[in-house]
Amino acid sequence: MMVPTRLAITLVFALFLAACSxxxxxxxxxxxxxxxxxxxxxxxxxxxxxxxxxxxxxAIDTCTNSGYDYADLYTDDGQFSxxxxxxxxxxxxxxxxxxxxVAAGGGKNGCQDPKTQLGYGIHHIAVNHVILPSGDGAIxxxxxxxxxxxxxxxxxxxQGGYEDVYVRTPAGWRFKSRVHVFPNIKTSxxxxxxxxxxxxxx
Numbered sequence: 436m437m438v439p440t441r442l443a444i445t446l447v448f449a450l451f452l453a454a455c456s457x458x459x460x461x462x463x464x465x466x467x468x469x470x471x472x473x474x475x476x477x478x479x480x481x482x483x484x485x486x487x488x489x490x491x492x493x494a495i496d497t498c499t500n501s502g503y504d505y506a507d508l509y510t511d512d513g514q515f516s517x518x519x520x521x522x523x524x525x526x527x528x529x530x531x532x533x534x535x536x537v538a539a540g541g542g543k544n545g546c547q548d549p550k551t552q553l554g555y556g557i558h559h560i561a562v563n564h565v566i567l568p569s570g571d572g573a574i575x576x577x578x579x580x581x582x583x584x585x586x587x588x589x590x591x592x593x594q595g596g597y598e599d600v601y602v603r604t605p606a607g608w609r610f611k612s613r614v615h616v617f618p619n620i621k622t623s624x625x626x627x628x629x630x631x632x633x634x635x636x637x
Contacts, residue, residue: 475568492559502541509610526635556583572602584624
C-alpha cells in the first residue's frame with residue numbers, strides 16, 4: 436500500500452516543479468506606431484492630404500458656407516496664387532480667411548451671383564497628385580482639368596495644375612499655400628482671346 440502512495444506523491448511533486456519552472460507569459464506588446472511610407476509621411480497623412488485636395492474642388496465649385504468651407508482648408512495666413520510657370524511664386528490672388536472666402540465666390544455677404552465669378556460653370560478635377568515630405572510638413576503637385584470651360588458643359592481643358600505647401604495644424608492638414616500654375620492661361624478657352632480677363636500672374 437505504501438508504493439502507490441509514494442508514487443503519487445512523487446508525481447504531484449514533479450508536476451509542481453514543472454509548473455514553477457514554466458516561464459511567465461510576456462507582457463502584451465505596446466500598440467504599433469503608424470507605419471511610415473518611404474516618403475516619411477504615414478499612410479494616414481497621405482490620405483488626409485488627398486482628402487484636403489478633394490474637398491478643395493467641391494468647396495471652390497459650390498461656394499458652400501458662403502465660401503468659408505473653402506477658406507478653412509487653408510491656414511489662417513494661407514494664400515492662393517496664380518503663376519504661368521512651375522516653380523514660380525506667381526501673383527497672390529487671395530491671402531487670409533476673408534479674402535479666400537471672397538475668392539471662392541462668398542464672404543460676409545454670402546455667395547455672390549455665380550455668373551460674375553471667374554470660374555462660372557467650371558468644375559475642377561485635380562489628378563496625378565504627388566505628395567512629398569518637407570521640413571515643415573509636405574509639398575504637393577497635381578494637374579488640373581477644368582470641365583465646362585467656354586460655357587460648354589462638355590468641354591474639358593488642361594489648365595496646368597497646382598503646386599502646394601501643406602502643414603499639419605490642430606485641425607488637421609491645411610494648405611499653407613496653393614499656386615495655380617497655368618502656363619497656357621493667355622491662350623486658354625477661359626482666359627484667352629474672347630475669354631474672361633485673366634487674373635494677375637506676377
